[in-house]
Amino acid sequence: MTTPAGQKPLVVWLLNLSVIALTLLWLFPTLGLFVSSFRTSEQITASGWWSSMFPAEQTVQLRVADPDENRIETEAGIFVVEGTVFGDALAEVEIESWGTSSRAIDAYRPGDTADLGEGETLTLNPDGTYLWRGGDDQISGRAQRLFINATMPPDFTLANYEKVLFDERNSEGMLKAFFNTLTVVIPATIIPILIAAFAAYALAWMDFPGRALLIAAVVGLLVVPLQLALIPLLTFHNAIGIGKGYLGTWMAHTGFGLPLAIYLLRNYMVGLPRDIIENARVDGATEFQIFTKIILPLSFPALASFAIFQFLWTWNDLLVALVFLIDSSGQTTVMTKQIVELLGTRGGDWEILATSAFVSIAVPLAVFFLMQRYLVRGLLAGSVK
Structure with missing residues (x-):
């Protein structure tokens, strides 16, 4: 095939494009595996590796502090447990909704108070702090489980390795x-x-x-x-x-x-x-x-x-x-x-x-x-x- 000087034949362009396509097909899964190895399981489930540099919506399942070890008795004789669900390291988390059951993970909004039954209530504030109220009998035992839908900032860790x-x-x-x-x-x-x-x-x-x-x-x-x-x-x-x-x-x-x-x-x-x-x-x-x-x-x-x-x-x-x-x-x-x-x-x-x-x-x-x-x-x- 003859072409004017300085121009490449079509077959050369097709060959170059094929090589680039094959290279990208091999590179993308490898890069995705590498990025995923530094992410948490919640982040991997919530978003793809290509969006790992941006905030993503996640559903986080966690428990509040152990009531038997962290409860405090108020002057009114009511026991409460206070704390924060994410800690100071994730102060930029934006809570969108939350729930106390896996069947209704978005039942409440930040600032709402959930009725846990038998006189217990749980309030989760927009900044991640919570207040668990109850009587002497109701606030003992296993810590309350929470399901929180929030926009989480990017987080990379070496804990996996x-x-x-x-x-x-x-x-x-x-x-x-x-x-x-x-x-x-x-x-x-x-x-x-x-x-x-x-x-x-x-x-x-x-x-x-x-x-x-x-x-x-x-x-x-x-x-x-x-x-x-x-x-x-x-x-x-x-x-x-x-x-x-x-x-x-x-x-x-x-x-x-x-x-x-x-x-x-x-x-x-x-x-x-x-x-x-x-x-x-x-x-x-x-x-x-x-x-x-x-x-x-x-x-x-x-x-x-x-x-x-x-x-x-x-x-x-x-x-x-x-x-x-x-x-x-x-x-x-x-x-x-x-x-x-x-x-x-x-x-x-x-x-x-x-x-x-x-x-x-x-x-x-x-x-x-x-x-x-x-x-x-x-x-x-x-x-x-």
């Missing part, structure tokens, strides 16, 4: 899951690279019977779903005694990752200059020396590209970990499974789930950004002769 990373009830599980994930991911990334590098060199530069059939088999294995192999592979692992442990998980990830690794590395190695390899053979170099001293250094972009793919896949994998890393005691729980357990026990704690999820993707993000230049070079391996 403190609870996930440093709280004894959560941090022990998350920290253990983090190291368990590293125990799975690092060997599951290194082992396929070592095996695939040898296989790719043999398929690219060594002549032996059946080489073309092996290449075709590798290409065919790329489209086989791993779910088809889960049951027979687990049965085989249990039969030889490596099931339900790290070794079986490493072998499973290695088997599932080898077809892509061999295909990627073979395409890269076959595009290396033939003269370098032939000259090395003329000089008396063995195949192993050619592989270790020439092929591996020149193939580093492809090796790094596959390492990124394999690392991200094994880090985010849940299915293989659930099948091959079975442990009822939780000693080998990985990050993805730990987050699922948080979802099961903390279904409403969205801030904890967002924080845990962002902690989980922090390492893959760091690996991707540090090695992304090799990713592009590896993806183009073998595309140009």
